[in-house]
Amino acid sequence: MTMQRTGAAAGMPPMVDCAEAERRLQGFVDRELTPVEVAEVQMHLDSCANCRGRFRFEEHFRRIVRRRDETETAPAGLRERIRRLLGY
Numbered sequence: 172m173t174m175q176r177t178g179a180a181a182g183m184p185p186m187v188d189c190a191e192a193e194r195r196l197q198g199f200v201d202r203e204l205t206p207v208e209v210a211e212v213q214m215h216l217d218s219c220a221n222c223r224g225r226f227r228f229e230e231h232f233r234r235i236v237r238r239r240d241e242t243e244t245a246p247a248g249l250r251e252r253i254r255r256l257l258g259y
């Protein structure tokens with residue numbers, strides 16, 4: 172797994188690295204990022220399988236919880252159970 176570092180080349184758009192992708196994760200799944208921020212995150216996900224897995228898990232998790240929230244609050248530990256289930 173290679174860490175994506177901020178692009179140093181002049182003229183390059185600022186690259187989102189793993190730490191920045193992580194910071195934007197919640198906003199991404201909540202659709203709260205600007206289109207530019209989303210595009211930057213997408214660009215990182217295209218080149219980083221590690222973050223791609225994390226984001227996919229988070230979106231999957233949100234869908235499950237949202238569905239459960241219609242009738243009950245997600246119990247503590249649910250997140251961990253799903254994470255293990257999905258192998259993350």
Ligand SMILES: [Zn+2]
Pocket residue numbers: 175188189192215219221222223
């Ligand atoms: Zn990454």
